[in-house]
Amino acid sequence: MKTVFLDHVRSKLALHELRGGDGQPLLILHGLGEQSPSAVPISLEQWVGPVFALDFTGHGESSVPLAGGYTCEALMSDADAVLAELGPLTLMGYGLGGYVGLLLFGSRPKEIKGLIISDGPGLDGGGDKATSPQLLHVKAADLIGQTPDPWALAELASDIRPRDYAADHVRQIEILAGLDVAIVVASLGRPAWLSEIMTSAVVTDGDVGVGLSTFSRP
Amino acid sequence: MSRGHAAMTSSEVDRVRSRLPGAKRPERSRRVDVGGIEVAVVEWGREEDQPVALAHGGFDFAGTWDLFAPLLADSGFRVVAWDQRGHGDSDVAALYTWEADIRDAAYVIDSLETKDPVPVLGHSKGGGMMNQLAEVLPHRVRAVINLDGIPNKRGFNTQIDRSDPQALEAELSGWLDHRRRAGQSSRRADTIDGLAERRQLMNPRLSMDWLRYLVTVGAKQDPDGWRWKIDPTLRFGPSGAWRPEWAIPRLRGLRVPYLGVIGTVEEEMGWGTTPEEAFPVLPDGAEFHALADTGHFVHIERPEDIASLVADFLRRVL
Numbered sequence: 304m305k306t307v308f309l310d311h312v313r314s315k316l317a318l319h320e321l322r323g324g325d326g327q328p329l330l331i332l333h334g335l336g337e338q339s340p341s342a343v344p345i346s347l348e349q350w351v352g353p354v355f356a357l358d359f360t361g362h363g364e365s366s367v368p369l370a371g372g373y374t375c376e377a378l379m380s381d382a383d384a385v386l387a388e389l390g391p392l393t394l395m396g397y398g399l400g401g402y403v404g405l406l407l408f409g410s411r412p413k414e415i416k417g418l419i420i421s422d423g424p425g426l427d428g429g430g431d432k433a434t435s436p437q438l439l440h441v442k443a444a445d446l447i448g449q450t451p452d453p454w455a456l457a458e459l460a461s462d463i464r465p466r467d468y469a470a471d472h473v474r475q476i477e478i479l480a481g482l483d484v485a486i487v488v489a490s491l492g493r494p495a496w497l498s499e500i501m502t503s504a505v506v507t508d509g510d511v512g513v514g515l516s517t518f519s520r521p
Numbered sequence: 522m523s524r525g526h527a528a529m530t531s532s533e534v535d536r537v538r539s540r541l542p543g544a545k546r547p548e549r550s551r552r553v554d555v556g557g558i559e560v561a562v563v564e565w566g567r568e569e570d571q572p573v574a575l576a577h578g579g580f581d582f583a584g585t586w587d588l589f590a591p592l593l594a595d596s597g598f599r600v601v602a603w604d605q606r607g608h609g610d611s612d613v614a615a616l617y618t619w620e621a622d623i624r625d626a627a628y629v630i631d632s633l634e635t636k637d638p639v640p641v642l643g644h645s646k647g648g649g650m651m652n653q654l655a656e657v658l659p660h661r662v663r664a665v666i667n668l669d670g671i672p673n674k675r676g677f678n679t680q681i682d683r684s685d686p687q688a689l690e691a692e693l694s695g696w697l698d699h700r701r702r703a704g705q706s707s708r709r710a711d712t713i714d715g716l717a718e719r720r721q722l723m724n725p726r727l728s729m730d731w732l733r734y735l736v737t738v739g740a741k742q743d744p745d746g747w748r749w750k751i752d753p754t755l756r757f758g759p760s761g762a763w764r765p766e767w768a769i770p771r772l773r774g775l776r777v778p779y780l781g782v783i784g785t786v787e788e789e790m791g792w793g794t795t796p797e798e799a800f801p802v803l804p805d806g807a808e809f810h811a812l813a814d815t816g817h818f819v820h821i822e823r824p825e826d827i828a829s830l831v832a833d834f835l836r837r838v839l
Contacts, residue, residue, distance in 0.1 A: 366615075383701065465764065
């Protein structure tokens, strides 16, 4: 496994090349509190191109920001730094990484070539409706610069994901990506944001293998 | 820097500031740790007086209170303000959110070392922040004063039409493009006049004397010119998943004495909330003033009037 570090805004992001090769890259986006796998998971071995995995800010080998402030949009921007580095790619997102993948796809609809969403930590976020705001706390003794950053765990488990926000992103994909199938949903979990995008013509149900073969076609 | 250069600079700053005799730099300053980074806290008025905490608006800094705060301090208050993370003299952060800004505000209030709840005042974004602070820490907030930061269902004046795919693509990808460059970028260097003229595009109702004064506070002088201190990685938009309508019932539900003030002349930096929209969403018993011929920066356009409204309100409710 080769690892490069991308300087992005004020973070150093660890991008791992799990397997080299030619063809369209697959980028793995891990779930909340997780980190990149150290080898290509068996379930993804059939992918024909190179396989990369990103550690989000505050996760894995990436840097830990001071004093929190995490949003899914900031993580989307982490993944966009990989897009700038590697060029067009296909996304494999677990849990939180699936939602971040949707945000990036909706924001860069012409450069993402497909997204597979599977179960993982942080799939639900804080739900789709406004909840009572709270002042989050992290024990100072826990802030020792290690990953996963306790602020990430606290802040990214409570972000609100309204249906219309997810719908805005999938509509951008429908109109601008030019794909018949853009997203394959392989998760058992179906929080509101995910149920919402299932109504789109470019989103289908299917397991990870179906997703990989769908997006492997030239 | 040579001594001659330093002397010239100081006289330039003195000259600019002398045109605004009412403006007064804070009497005390300190830094407060907000969980790994520090924010700059400043104060006007006697330390033994009743504290009032002031939250500035987005892309502003505590120095924007330099006209208003001394007047409030003269009315018998210990006026405490701070630069939000990434703004003014506070540390920059790697990440910015609304929630983190409110958390930082709570740290500043903690730093006052009083168990008594504290009245808070916010302008624009700061007003929205103080609404939420009063909801999450009702036992720490004695009263809320909101200066042109009352939400409406339509959102900000600069909001795009999200159903327009080209407009939404431009907003979303534009933000990501900015992030791709942001690590290397710095604010553009210019003269005091140059920075003041650029700011006037966003603050068209404020005088050039005031905007030049602001440069001497909110910008720093590098060898090649003056630069705003604000973190160059900060940028307006996209508004993300947050919806303005969430804030409305919460505002209505606050149980603290509440003073709402809006300017009725719409401006790009403002929220565009009309008096008809604002009044019905304020808490029961709120005092409300819609100021004619006044824009978004009510405390800069009319510092004496606002200071007297605020001091009078606080004397009645505390």
